[in-house]
Amino acid sequence: MKTDIGFGAQSRAVYAENPFASRGRLYPEPESPTRTPFQRDRDRIIHSSAFRRLKHKTQVFVYHEGDHFRTRLTHTIEVSQIARSLARALRLDEDLAECLALSHDLGHTPFGHEGEDVMHECMAPFGGFDHNAQSLRVVTHLEQRYAEFDGLNLAWETLEGLVKHNGPLVDESGAPLGKFKGGQLPFAIRDYAVKQDLLLHTWPGAEAQAAAIADDIAYDAHDLDDGLRAGLFAIEDMREVPYLAQILTEVDRKYPRLEEGRRIHEIVRRSITKMVEDVIAEGMQNISALDPHSAQDIRLAGHCLVKFSDEMASAEREVKRFLFARVYRHEDVLAVRKLVAQVVRDLFDKFQKDPGQMPEPWNIGLVELSDNDVARRVCDYIAGMTDRYAIEEHRRLFDDTPDLG
Known part of the structure; x- marks a missing residue:
C-alpha cells in the first residue's frame, strides 16, 4: 500500500487536503x-x-x-x-x-x-x-x-479549488450565488458539472482559500509597485491611505535618505509581509475555533476561514479604492484600454461573421456547429491569444490596427 512518507506528511494538518486520499x-x-x-x-x-x-x-x-x-x-x-x-x-x-x-x-x-x-x-x-x-x-x-x-x-481537489476558490457558486438547491445570482452559471462550469460533481454548493478547501487571498495580496502590492514605477502617482500620494501612510512612515523613519527605487521596494515588501502575517494569524484563529478534523469540515464550515482580519480587510479595500482611482482609471491607462477594447471587439465580430478566417484547427468542422457553438469557438480562440498575437491577427485582418506604442 502506498504511503505518503517522504512527501511532507509530517507537516500536514488533519484538515489539509491529503493527496493520498484524493x-x-x-x-x-x-x-x-x-x-x-x-x-x-x-x-x-x-x-x-x-x-x-x-x-x-x-x-x-x-x-x-x-x-x-x-x-x-x-x-x-x-x-x-x-x-x-x-x-x-x-x-x-x-x-x-x-x-x-x-x-x-x-x-x-x-x-x-x-x-x-x-x-x-x-x-x-x-x-x-x-x-x-x-x-x-x-x-x-x-x-x-x-x-x-x-x-x-x-x-478532483485541484478542479474544485480552481472553479470555486472565491466561495460556493450555488446554494444547496442549485440556484446560482454571487455575481451569477438570478442568472445561470457560465457555460464552461455547467458543461463540466455534467461530467463530474465539484460540490459547487460548498466552500472550497483551505488550500483554495489560501490561493484566493494570495491573489489579492499580490495584486494590491504589485499594482502599487507598477503604478509608482510608471509614474501614474507619486509615493507621497499614498499617504491618502492610512495603511500605506503607516508603512511609508516606517520606511522613512528607518531609512531617511533611501533612493526612490529601494524606497518603493521597501513599501511593497512590507505591505506583502503585513498582509501575509495578518492572514496567517486570522486563519489560525478561525481554524482553531472551528476545530476541523478533515478537509471536508473546512468545506462545510459555511464561511471562509483563510482571510484577512476585519481591520486588514478594511485597509485592503482602501488600497483597492486608491488603485482604482490612481491606476485603473488613470487617463493614460484608459486611453490604451479603449484602443485594445476595439481590437478584441473587431476580432470577435470578424470571426463570428466569417469563422473560416480563423487558422487551423479552429476553422475545422464549422458547418456542423450551431451559432452558439461557433461563438464559443471564437471566444476560445481569442481568449487564448497573447496581447502580441491579438495585435498581429488584427493587422492581418484590418487596415486600422491601433498603434499602442
Missing part, C-alpha cells in the same frame, strides 16, 4: 511512484501551452510598455509564492495551494480586464464570459496534449 481524476491513471497527485498536477499546469502564454498576457500595462511591469506570468509566480507561504504556516498541502495559484489566471483574455470586459459583452447573447470558468475550460478541454483525454485530467 477523490481521483475523471479519467483514471496509474499513480506516479515519485510524485503526489497534486505535485503531478502542478507539473502538468507548468508544462501547458496556456501557462506559457501568460508570459505575453498583461495585467494593467500592455506588452510594449516595458520589461519590468507585471505580466500574467510574473503575477502568477508571485501569487504562487505567497500561497505556498500561507499553506506552510497553516499546515496545508503546499503543492495543492501552488497548483491553484499557478492555474488561477489561465483563462484570462489578452489585454487584462479590458479584454475580459469586452469578451463578456461580445458573448452576452451566448451566455457571457467569465475568466474563472474559462480557466476550468482550459484545463478540462482546450489543452489537447495527451493521447487518452482532452485537458490535463487534474485531480
Whole structure:
C-alpha cells in the first residue's frame, strides 16, 4: 500500500487536503511512484501551452510598455509564492495551494480586464464570459496534449479549488450565488458539472482559500509597485491611505535618505509581509475555533476561514479604492484600454461573421456547429491569444490596427 512518507506528511494538518486520499481524476491513471497527485498536477499546469502564454498576457500595462511591469506570468509566480507561504504556516498541502495559484489566471483574455470586459459583452447573447470558468475550460478541454483525454485530467481537489476558490457558486438547491445570482452559471462550469460533481454548493478547501487571498495580496502590492514605477502617482500620494501612510512612515523613519527605487521596494515588501502575517494569524484563529478534523469540515464550515482580519480587510479595500482611482482609471491607462477594447471587439465580430478566417484547427468542422457553438469557438480562440498575437491577427485582418506604442 502506498504511503505518503517522504512527501511532507509530517507537516500536514488533519484538515489539509491529503493527496493520498484524493477523490481521483475523471479519467483514471496509474499513480506516479515519485510524485503526489497534486505535485503531478502542478507539473502538468507548468508544462501547458496556456501557462506559457501568460508570459505575453498583461495585467494593467500592455506588452510594449516595458520589461519590468507585471505580466500574467510574473503575477502568477508571485501569487504562487505567497500561497505556498500561507499553506506552510497553516499546515496545508503546499503543492495543492501552488497548483491553484499557478492555474488561477489561465483563462484570462489578452489585454487584462479590458479584454475580459469586452469578451463578456461580445458573448452576452451566448451566455457571457467569465475568466474563472474559462480557466476550468482550459484545463478540462482546450489543452489537447495527451493521447487518452482532452485537458490535463487534474485531480478532483485541484478542479474544485480552481472553479470555486472565491466561495460556493450555488446554494444547496442549485440556484446560482454571487455575481451569477438570478442568472445561470457560465457555460464552461455547467458543461463540466455534467461530467463530474465539484460540490459547487460548498466552500472550497483551505488550500483554495489560501490561493484566493494570495491573489489579492499580490495584486494590491504589485499594482502599487507598477503604478509608482510608471509614474501614474507619486509615493507621497499614498499617504491618502492610512495603511500605506503607516508603512511609508516606517520606511522613512528607518531609512531617511533611501533612493526612490529601494524606497518603493521597501513599501511593497512590507505591505506583502503585513498582509501575509495578518492572514496567517486570522486563519489560525478561525481554524482553531472551528476545530476541523478533515478537509471536508473546512468545506462545510459555511464561511471562509483563510482571510484577512476585519481591520486588514478594511485597509485592503482602501488600497483597492486608491488603485482604482490612481491606476485603473488613470487617463493614460484608459486611453490604451479603449484602443485594445476595439481590437478584441473587431476580432470577435470578424470571426463570428466569417469563422473560416480563423487558422487551423479552429476553422475545422464549422458547418456542423450551431451559432452558439461557433461563438464559443471564437471566444476560445481569442481568449487564448497573447496581447502580441491579438495585435498581429488584427493587422492581418484590418487596415486600422491601433498603434499602442
